[in-house]
Each structure stands twice: as C-alpha cells, then as structure tokens.
Amino acid sequence: MEEKGLLIVISGPSGVGKGTIIKELFRQEDNLTYSVSVTSRSPRAGEVEGINYFFVVQEKFLEMIDNNEFLEWAKVYSNYYGTPRKFVEQALEEGKNVVLEIDIQGSLQVQKSFPEGIFIFILPPSLAELESRIRGRGTDEEAQILERLGLVQDELKYLPYYDYGVINDQLSAAVEKIKAIIQAERCRISRSQRRVIS
Amino acid sequence: MEEKGLLIVISGPSGVGKGTIIKELFRQEDNLTYSVSVTSRSPRAGEVEGINYFFVVQEKFLEMIDNNEFLEWAKVYSNYYGTPRKFVEQALEEGKNVVLEIDIQGSLQVQKSFPEGIFIFILPPSLAELESRIRGRGTDEEAQILERLGLVQDELKYLPYYDYGVINDQLSAAVEKIKAIIQAERCRISRSQRRVIS
Numbered sequence: 001m002e003e004k005g006l007l008i009v010i011s012g013p014s015g016v017g018k019g020t021i022i023k024e025l026f027r028q029e030d031n032l033t034y035s036v037s038v039t040s041r042s043p044r045a046g047e048v049e050g051i052n053y054f055f056v057v058q059e060k061f062l063e064m065i066d067n068n069e070f071l072e073w074a075k076v077y078s079n080y081y082g083t084p085r086k087f088v089e090q091a092l093e094e095g096k097n098v099v100l101e102i103d104i105q106g107s108l109q110v111q112k113s114f115p116e117g118i119f120i121f122i123l124p125p126s127l128a129e130l131e132s133r134i135r136g137r138g139t140d141e142e143a144q145i146l147e148r149l150g151l152v153q154d155e156l157k158y159l160p161y162y163d164y165g166v167i168n169d170q171l172s173a174a175v176e177k178i179k180a181i182i183q184a185e186r187c188r189i190s191r192s193q194r195r196v197i198s
Numbered sequence: 199m200e201e202k203g204l205l206i207v208i209s210g211p212s213g214v215g216k217g218t219i220i221k222e223l224f225r226q227e228d229n230l231t232y233s234v235s236v237t238s239r240s241p242r243a244g245e246v247e248g249i250n251y252f253f254v255v256q257e258k259f260l261e262m263i264d265n266n267e268f269l270e271w272a273k274v275y276s277n278y279y280g281t282p283r284k285f286v287e288q289a290l291e292e293g294k295n296v297v298l299e300i301d302i303q304g305s306l307q308v309q310k311s312f313p314e315g316i317f318i319f320i321l322p323p324s325l326a327e328l329e330s331r332i333r334g335r336g337t338d339e340e341a342q343i344l345e346r347l348g349l350v351q352d353e354l355k356y357l358p359y360y361d362y363g364v365i366n367d368q369l370s371a372a373v374e375k376i377k378a379i380i381q382a383e384r385c386r387i388s389r390s391q392r393r394v395i396s
Contacts, residue, residue, distance in 0.1 A: 121387070164385040177385055184382035187362040187375055189319070 005031075005092040006185055007114055009100045010178070011107035012122030013152040015134040017168045018101050021122060024175045025099070029182075033091050035100040038064065041079035054084065072102065072109035083110070097182060104155045111161060118185050120178060121162040125169040127152065203229075203290040204383055205312060207298045208376070209305035210320030211350040213332045215366045216299050219320060222373045223297070227380075231289050233298040236262065239277035252282065270300065270307035281308070295380060302353045309359060316383050318376060319360040323367040325350065 010018050026032055036050060040058040049055055056064070061080045065073060073082030083100060091098045100117075102110065110117055124130035130152060134145055159165060164181050168174045208216050224230055234248060238256040247253055254262070259278045263271060271280030281298060289296045298315075300308065308315055322328035328350060332343055357363060362379050366372045 120385075159387060162387050164382065165387050166385055177381060180378040180381035181385060183375060183378035184362065187318075187364055187379060189357060189360050189363050 003095060005033075005094070005096040005098060006182065007088060007092060007098050007100065007110075007117035008032075008178075008182060009102060009107050009110055009117050009119045010122060011102050011104055011119065011162070013124065013130070013155045014103065014148060015130055015137075015152075016122045016124050017133070017171070017174075018122050020171060021168060021174050021178065022099060022101055024171060025178055028175065029179060031095075031097055033096040033098050035083055035088055035091075035098050037081050038070070038084050039079060039081045041081075054087075071100075071113045072106045074106060085113070088114070104158050108158065108161060118164070118181065119162040120164045120166055120181060121159055122174070123156075123159075123165055123167045124152070125167055201293060203231075203292070203294040203296060204380065205286060205290060205296050205298065205308075205315035206230075206376075206380060207300060207305055207308055207315050207317045208320060209300050209302055209317065209360070210366075211322065211328070211353045212301065212346060213328055213335075213350075214320045214322050215331070215369070215372075216320050218369060219366060219372050219376065220297060220299055222369060223376055226373065227377060229293075229295055231294040231296050233281055233286055233289075233296050235279050236268070236282050237277060237279045252285075269298075269311045270304045272304060283311070286312070302356050306356065306359065316362070316379065317360040318362045318364055318379065319357055320372070321354075321357075321363055321365045322350070323365055 010022055012018055026034075036052075036054060038054040038056055038061065040056060040061040043049070043053070043055050047053065058080065061073075061082070064070060064082070064084075069085055070082035071085050071088060073080060075081075083102070083106075088098050088100075100110065107119060111119060124133075127149060131145070131149055134140060134148060140148070166174050166177045166181075208220055210216055224232075234250070234252060236252045236254055236259065238254060238259040241247070241251070241253050245251065256278065259271075259280070262268060262280070262282075267283055268280035269283050269286060271278060273279075281300070281304075286296050286298075298308065305317060309317060322331075325347060329343065329347055332338060332346060338346070362375075364372050364375045364379075
C-alpha cells in the first residue's frame with residue numbers, strides 16, 4: 001500500500017543487542033538505509049562525512065536546533081548529536097526504509113517529531129540475561145553495571161509508547177520478527193488508525 | 199507480546215481468491231483455526247456439526263440474534279448464517295488465531311462487534327485481472343459478471359475501514375504478507391494505538 005519508505009526506529013535499553021540485530025537485518029534485507037546523524041564533534045580517524053556522520057561546527061548545530069531541523073538531538077558530554085529531518089524525509093521520499101537506532105529518550109523525541117514512524121522496542125529475554133550480557137562485554141565496572149540494570153527497569157516503563165516489542169532471545173528470531181513488522185507495515189492501509197464504521 | 203490469539207478477518211470482493219489464500223495459509227501455518235459458522239439451514243450430505251457448521255433451527259438462530267451472540271450474521275435467501283461470538287472468544291482465550299473468511303458487509307459488522315480484530319482486505323491486481331478470473335471459472339453468465347465487477351468497484355471504497363491491504367497478484371507473495379501481518383501483530387504492544395507522549 002505504501003510507496004514512500006518507512007522510518008523504522010529500533011530502540012531499547014543499552015546492552016539489549018540493538019546494534020547486532022540491525023547489522024543482521026541489513027545483511028538480509030535490501031532497501032534499508034541507515035539514518036546518518038549530525039554531530040558537532042570533530043571527525044575521528046577514518047570517519048567519513050555523510051557516511052558515519054555529518055560534521056558541523058557547534059554554532060551551526062545550535063542554529064539547526066533553533067530551525068527545528070532535528071527529529072531528535074542530545075548533548076553527550078560537550079558534543080551534540082542529532083537526527084536530521086531533511087535527510088530522513090528525503091530517503092523516505094525515494095522509497096527507502098530508514099532505520100534509526102536510538103536510546104529510549106531519543107525515541108520519545110522522535111515520536112513527537114515524527115509520529116508516523118514505526119517504533120520498535122527491543123527487550124532483553126530477562127534482566128538476568130541482560131546482566132550476563134553486559135558483564136560478558138567486560139568493559140564495565142560493578143557500580144556501572146548495577147546502575148545500568150536499574151536504568152533498564154526504569155526504561156521498561158516506556159514500552160506502552162511503542163508500537164511493537166521484540167524480545168531478543170535469539171538473534172535470528174528477533175530479526176525475523178522485525179522483517180515481518182516491516183513487511184506488514186508496508187501493507188498498512190493508513191499510518192493512522194483505520195476508519196471506524198459509524 | 200500477545201498471549202491470547204488474534205481474530206484475523208480475511209475479506210475482499212467475491213472472486214479475489216480469499217479461499218485459495220486461506221487454504222495455503224493453513225497448509226503453511228500451525229496455530230490457526232477456522233471460525234465455524236452457525237446456520238439455520240439443514241445439513242447437506244457429508245457436512246459435520248461443529249466442523250462445517252453449527253446447525254440450529256431458525257427459532258434458535260433468531261433468539262441468538264436477540265441475545266447478541268453473533269459477531270455478524272446475514273440472511274441468504276431463506277437461510278441464516280452467523281459467526282458465533284462465544285466460539286471465537288473461546289478459541290482466542292486458548293491462544294489460537296482464528297481466521298474468518300467473510301464478505302465486505304460481514305466484515306463491517308465484525309469491525310463494530312469486535313474492533314480488536316485484524317482486518318485484511320484482499321485486493322485483485324486489477325479489475326481486468328479479476329474479470330478474467332471470474333470468467334475463467336466459467337460458472338457465471340455475462341450479466342452476472344458485469345454486475346459483479348460493478349459491485350467490486352463499489353466495495354473498494356471500503357478499503358479505508360481495514361488495517362491492511364494485500365494484493366493477490368501471486369498466491370505465494372500474498373500468503374507471505376499475511377503471515378508477516380500475523381507475526382507482526384503478535385509483537386504489537388497494544389491492540390489500540392500506542393500511547394502518545396504529552
């Protein structure tokens with residue numbers, strides 16, 4: 001039913017496996033495009049303008065905020081990061097499905113600025129499983145791990161603000177579900193609710 | 199996300215291939231149940247109570263209408279046919295997905311009586327293609343064929359009252375889409391629209 005592309009927002013707690021799911025999704029599916037963020041920080045070695053990020057000076061970034069040019073933005077330490085509305089809308093117009101990987105707070109912003117997006121919450125099989133995954137990375141200290149797990153419990157409260165919940169118990173099953181969601185949404189009659197018989 | 203089953207309403211114009219799609223869907227998928235209708239007509243040879251229909255006398259059928267026991271019902275010539283709410287709800291409670299094949303008018307009734315259903319409209323690739331299919335059956339007279347094609351054009355107006363539209367261009371592709379819709383709907387956070395950030 002859809003000729004335009006869809007904005008597919010993949011969100012969920014840190015450590016839940018969003019990145020791995022998306023990587024596998026792109027491996028299996030054509031017609032998907034990563035959303036490229038704008039940032040005010042300097043490029044690191046090997047980073048390419050328009051591929052990894054769009055790099056702008058801070059002054060320009062603040063101007064873009066004022067002009068409502070972001071679907072969402074955040075300041076992380078002293079650097080700004082944001083999702084440019086124009087880039088996303090252009091890709092959608094070309095019929096591409098744009099995938100945006102983003103944390104809960106960013107996703108809530110996008111729900112306001114782009115409610116016609118498809119909002120998918122990736123869930124851990126259990127808090128215990130998530131804990132073991134975060135520990136498995138071996139990059140975090142004990143206090144950080146406990147803080148993160150507390151945060152996850154808070155974040156699960158935002159589930160009702162999403163369209164779909166996908167439990168990441170097995171990578172292949174989670175990817176299959178997201179592919180099904182994309183295929184189903186392309187058959188949707190209307191982005192909004194169906195009309196009601198009166 | 200769903201533990202209960204889903205009511206999947208497969209609707210669309212006569213001759214569009216609903217029956218063939220559903221037959222193939224049942225061949226490929228477990229955990230699907232046909233909705234069994236109640237009828238006031240007499241059993242034909244080989245028809246089994248509870249499999250083909252639930253057979254009741256007309257008096258009983260009219261009583262069931264009065265008691266709001268149908269998701270939809272219709273009188274065809276002198277016989278009554280209806281979808282029993284109790285049967286559907288019991289199967290859904292057991293976690294089964296109930297498939298209901300029904301015409302447009304019946305589907306509109308179900309949308310009122312059971313709005314949490316998933317309403318799928320099967321579309322012909324084109325009116326020309328539909329005409330050739332109806333002619334291919336060889337069972338209809340010219341006047342009937344033209345009348346039916348006019349009716350289809352009218353029926354397409356009801357598309358906005360559905361959740362999904364699936365074009366039956368290739369059987370396997372149409373079945374894949376319906377399977378994706380069922381899988382996606384099982385990941386839905388809520389049967390109603392997502393909550394909105396205020």
